[in-house]
Amino acid sequence: MEQQKHWAIDGSNFSMESNFIKQMLKGEGKAPLTFLKNKKGLLFSKSTLTNFIKEEVQHNIFTLTNKNERSITTYSSGEQKKALLSYLLSKNPDFLILDNPFDLLDQAFQKELLLKLKELSKHITFIQIFKRVDTVLPFINNVLQFKEESIVFTGTLNAYKAQIKVEQNFKLNKTIPPAINIFKITKNPLIEFKNVSVNYASKTILNNIYWQINKGDFWQLMGPNGSGKTTLLTMVTGDNPKAYGKNLILFGQKKGSGESVWEVKQKIGYITPAMTSLFNGRYTVEQMIISGFYDSIGLYKQPTIAKKKIANEWIELIGLTAHKTSWFSALSEEQKCMVLIARSMVKHPPLLILDEPTQGLSDANVSIITSLVNKIAQESETSIIYVSHQQEKGLIPKNIYKLVPTENGSIGEIILNNK
Known part of the structure; x- marks a missing residue:
């Protein structure tokens, strides 16, 4: 044959x-x-x-x-x-x-x-x-x-x-632009799950999760499909009602102690590949990044000179100065990803969540994104949760938290801890 x-x-x-x-x-x-x-x-x-x-x-x-x-x-x-x-x-x-x-x-x-x-x-x-x-x-x-x-x-x-020549150690030469306003969070841990379990009907999704994230930590969150990664993240972002009544600390306060979902979200930068579909209007690269100060889809306020300056420093850092007046929708996938990361970081949030940010990107573009994430971890006080099915080549997290499915729901394991 x-x-x-x-x-x-x-x-x-x-x-x-x-x-x-x-x-x-x-x-x-x-x-x-x-x-x-x-x-x-x-x-x-x-x-x-x-x-x-x-x-x-x-x-x-x-x-x-x-x-x-x-x-x-x-x-x-x-x-x-x-x-x-x-x-x-x-x-x-x-x-x-x-x-x-x-x-x-x-x-x-x-x-x-x-x-x-x-x-x-x-x-x-x-x-x-x-x-x-x-x-x-x-x-x-x-x-x-x-x-x-x-x-x-x-x-x-x-x-x-x-x-092909893929540079795995791609370097960004500029430093991270400074924050205009500092979030006043002095307590550690920043995020803490203390023996948290989550059930839907008779099925247990998460089983006695203990996970502590301190200021400036860089975690990678791993786990197979269906292990509860999304459930865990939505409890942090305030989008999951299952978080109420749990022993869960968010930014120094116990969940349900009076903070609003909006107050929680203000402190988080959250990026997923699906987010690009939210910004399908006529927004330039500069407008996209400035809108990060306001957590808005689109720019509806006149930015201050200081905010515009910081936004342009981020544009320069990610190498898109020539594209600052280009439409976001016309960018390549890796350029969109960099813009979304910069948009989330202009206000230096206490927590940055990157959910499969390199999905669908080429080897060369993955190297660029991981270099940017590593740089944020090294030069800012923002804590990072990077979600991926596997250990990403070139990424340098300090800690890895892995969800392991069992018959009684997923348990958590720290498989790397370089504190």
């Missing part, structure tokens, strides 16, 4: 809306993938999954979960991808285009998906879109790289690795 040909495409400067992808899915295999001509291909991607979710919500059609009519939205990220893959395979395609298949999956689900794809690779061709070299499937040895719509590299994976 002839061995299947599999290819990986560097997705750093590549659009899933490109003619190359559209032509492949139409059976018009283009060089060097001419062997896909007249073949049936399907797309395994977040956009495909989103379309099925919309179909379910708008028309009550349970395509991916038709056996039990359980909503696909109640599945974890890993379960959703398994359901999508199962459905696509039932259509007997000749090839699948895998768009960053491991995004937002914990290590256990990544391993499970990898084993499944490896077995399937004997019978079906895979075209993998990747942004991080270490996620390229082990049975793929051919790489394409595009710039806009033109192919700029064709060759083996080893040759591709040799010709």
Whole structure:
């Protein structure tokens, strides 16, 4: 039997809306993938999954979960991808285009998906879109790289690795701009969970969590999908009513002792990849960062000269001075991420929460973001919680707090403590 040909495409400067992808899915295999001509291909991607979710919500059609009519939205990220893959395979395609298949999956689900794809690779061709070299499937040895719509590299994976130069120790030369106003919080711990458990109905999500965060700490929060990371974070941000009645300290005060949710949120910078969709209006880079002083979506106040000066110092630090009047929506993903971090940091909040900030970024761009986060940790008094499924290359947290699922809910473990 002839061995299947599999290819990986560097997705750093590549659009899933490109003619190359559209032509492949139409059976018009283009060089060097001419062997896909007249073949049936399907797309395994977040956009495909989103379309099925919309179909379910708008028309009550349970395509991916038709056996039990359980909503696909109640599945974890890993379960959703398994359901999508199962459905696509039932259509007997000749090839699948895998768009960053491991995004937002914990290590256990990544391993499970990898084993499944490896077995399937004997019978079906895979075209993998990747942004991080270490996620390229082990049975793929051919790489394409595009710039806009033109192919700029064709060759083996080893040759591709040799010709890319990723600087893992990217350095930002400017110092962190100072704070205009100082939050008056003198007590430690800043945040403290003391034997906190959380239950939904009869299911325990968190079991006797003890976690203490002091001023200036740099923590990475880890744990598999469904382990309770989001539950833990929403108790800190004030978005989870389960926090009331718990032995929980927020910024020196026991939860429920009179502080408002707004007072809590003022002290937190919070960033997730999904936040970019909140800022889809006509906001410039400068306006975006200044709005961080007001915690507003958009800028509706005339900023002081001092605030404008600090905002522009942050713009200079992240290397976007030439883009300060550009629309935020027109920036690249890593530029948007840097702007959101700068926006959160202009007021030097006591706590900065970064929830999977490098999701969907390339190796080079991850290096830039982790360098910025490390710099904030080193040069400011802001405490950081960096959320990720795995230890990020180049990131230097002082502590790692890991949620470990058990039959009685997740317990917490400190697996690194460099205090």
